[in-house]
Amino acid sequence: MALRTRLTELLGIEHPIILGGMGRGATVPPMVAAVSEAGGLGVLGVTRYPADRVAEAAAEVRDATSRPFGMNLLLFAADDAAVDAVLAQRPPVFSTAWPWPERDLRAVFDRAHAAGARVVHMVSAVDEAVRAAEAGADVIVAQGTEGGGHVGTVAGMVLVPMVARAVEPVPVVAAGGIATGAQLAAALLLGAEGVLLGTRFLATAESPWPPSYKRAILDSNGHDTELTEIPDIANGTVWPGAFDRARRNRLISEWAGRENELRRHRAEVAADIARARQEDDAERGELNFGQSAGLVDGIESCADVVRGLTAEAEEVLREADRFLS
Numbered sequence: 001m002a003l004r005t006r007l008t009e010l011l012g013i014e015h016p017i018i019l020g021g022m023g024r025g026a027t028v029p030p031m032v033a034a035v036s037e038a039g040g041l042g043v044l045g046v047t048r049y050p051a052d053r054v055a056e057a058a059a060e061v062r063d064a065t066s067r068p069f070g071m072n073l074l075l076f077a078a079d080d081a082a083v084d085a086v087l088a089q090r091p092p093v094f095s096t097a098w099p100w101p102e103r104d105l106r107a108v109f110d111r112a113h114a115a116g117a118r119v120v121h122m123v124s125a126v127d128e129a130v131r132a133a134e135a136g137a138d139v140i141v142a143q144g145t146e147g148g149g150h151v152g153t154v155a156g157m158v159l160v161p162m163v164a165r166a167v168e169p170v171p172v173v174a175a176g177g178i179a180t181g182a183q184l185a186a187a188l189l190l191g192a193e194g195v196l197l198g199t200r201f202l203a204t205a206e207s208p209w210p211p212s213y214k215r216a217i218l219d220s221n222g223h224d225t226e227l228t229e230i231p232d233i234a235n236g237t238v239w240p241g242a243f244d245r246a247r248r249n250r251l252i253s254e255w256a257g258r259e260n261e262l263r264r265h266r267a268e269v270a271a272d273i274a275r276a277r278q279e280d281d282a283e284r285g286e287l288n289f290g291q292s293a294g295l296v297d298g299i300e301s302c303a304d305v306v307r308g309l310t311a312e313a314e315e316v317l318r319e320a321d322r323f324l325s
Helices: 007-012 029-035 052-063 079-089 106-115 126-134 156-167 183-191 211-219 232-235 250-255 259-264 266-276 291-295 302-323
Strands: 017-019 044-047 069-074 094-099 118-123 139-143 148-153 172-175 193-198 225-229 242-249
Touching: 007 139, 017 044, 017 225, 017 302, 029 044, 029 069, 029 302, 044 052, 044 079, 052 069, 052 079, 052 148, 069 079, 069 225, 079 106, 106 118, 106 126, 126 139, 126 156, 126 172, 139 156, 139 211, 156 172, 156 183, 183 193, 183 302, 211 291, 232 242, 232 250, 250 259, 250 266
Parallel strands: 017 193, 044 069, 069 094, 094 118, 118 139, 139 172, 172 193
Antiparallel strands: 148 242, 225 242
16 A cells, blocks of 8 residues: 555655655755655755755755756745745755735746756645645645744644645645644545645754754654744744744843844854854743644654654554544
8 A cells, every 4th residue: 555645746756755855955866866765755945945955955865866846946035046946956856835915926936847847836825825836836835834934824734634624636735733643644634635744854864953953853742832922033034924933042032022132142142152062952942833732752764754654644544444434
């Protein structure tokens, strides 16, 4: 038995599992290639990469795998030149998220299709999904608020079926709070054609996160994250209607309720966040992981994650008929 969905057929992958194209150095070519080699879809976050680095990164992925992969841009921070730099590398999948309302998505997606790419677009609300589907997206990712990093306010259990209903027949991928094969099976039954994972892949051998950051995921009980603007204020970034889910560490606790003061100290705090990662200090760093951390018990390879989730989902689906009398 194998999981075959519209997503696997459309993207030419073996398993309906996507590595979220996380930015700020959370995804790197070896990690992306490892997921793709295992039969999933690895996606590399390349927002704010200069054009030469985009080319280098695409070459690094292709040197490590001949299987499909994707490159992701946050559209609010990516102008037409950035889009062109990515599409010049002709990635099999062009992944996008978080545009400003005035961005012409059809123009962006048409350029991607002309370059031979499938378009995968992430949303956090039904109206965003409809807008992207009408603009020509090939796949819609419905991200629930349980996810790490930048999210909306609706939980995936509700968002996924609403989006699937609203954009049919466009395939939908469930994201946010997913770390197990049982959740993959549940997502398929909710109307999704696959899942996208971020937090689970951050706790892998190929993840570039420092050891203490990975340990923070393993130590999490799932209740130690919160929606905050503190990392974005420190980084000087304004997102279009998103909050940042991050671990409640010393960085977050120290500045909670003092956001206006943080704006006056932005540069020094941003520099300290960067140093924290170099010094492997999970209390001072920006740890954008989600509630699914409470389900992550160990550091595995990306391949083991992909195969383990798939095997568990298959077993769950085989046993599902026991609920029928």
